[in-house]
Amino acid sequence: MTSVRKARHDGIEETIARVVPPAENIYVSIDIDVLDAALVPGTTLPEPGGFTYDELVRGLAAVTKKGRIVGFDIVELNPPHDINGLTARTVNWFMFEFLRAIAESYR
Numbered sequence: 272m273t274s275v276r277k278a279r280h281d282g283i284e285e286t287i288a289r290v291v292p293p294a295e296n297i298y299v300s301i302d303i304d305v306l307d308a309a310l311v312p313g314t315t316l317p318e319p320g321g322f323t324y325d326e327l328v329r330g331l332a333a334v335t336k337k338g339r340i341v342g343f344d345i346v347e348l349n350p351p352h353d354i355n356g357l358t359a360r361t362v363n364w365f366m367f368e369f370l371r372a373i374a375e376s377y378r
Contacts, residue, residue: 275305277320283326287333299334299343299369301327301360310361313353324365331369335376343369 278286291297310319310324322330334340345362353359 278322278330279326282290283329284324284333286331287337291337291369294338296341297334297338298341299331301331301343301345301365301369303345303347303358306361311344313349313351313358314347314355315349315352316347324361328365328368328372331365335372340373340376343361 274277281289303311303314304316304318305322306314306318306327307321307323308319310321311317345366348362350359
């Protein structure tokens, strides 16, 4: 298990290299609770001091270098708590960035 603080200290890409083993096919489940509470207030258990948007996007891009991404899901979006749709918009943006990184990994 790696804490947010340790991942920041070691570097996001280095943390992914250490904790995600290479594989032919990879399925990624993204729990948005890992993001800082200010970014995703519409989640079940917001994490004060969690990862920034950029850290998550860089981490997801690093995962694409470990093998072929065959699918992914996003969990813990809680619409009744998503004031002004901020969490849904944040999820949409990092989904787009992850899909872009997946597409680039096939080049």
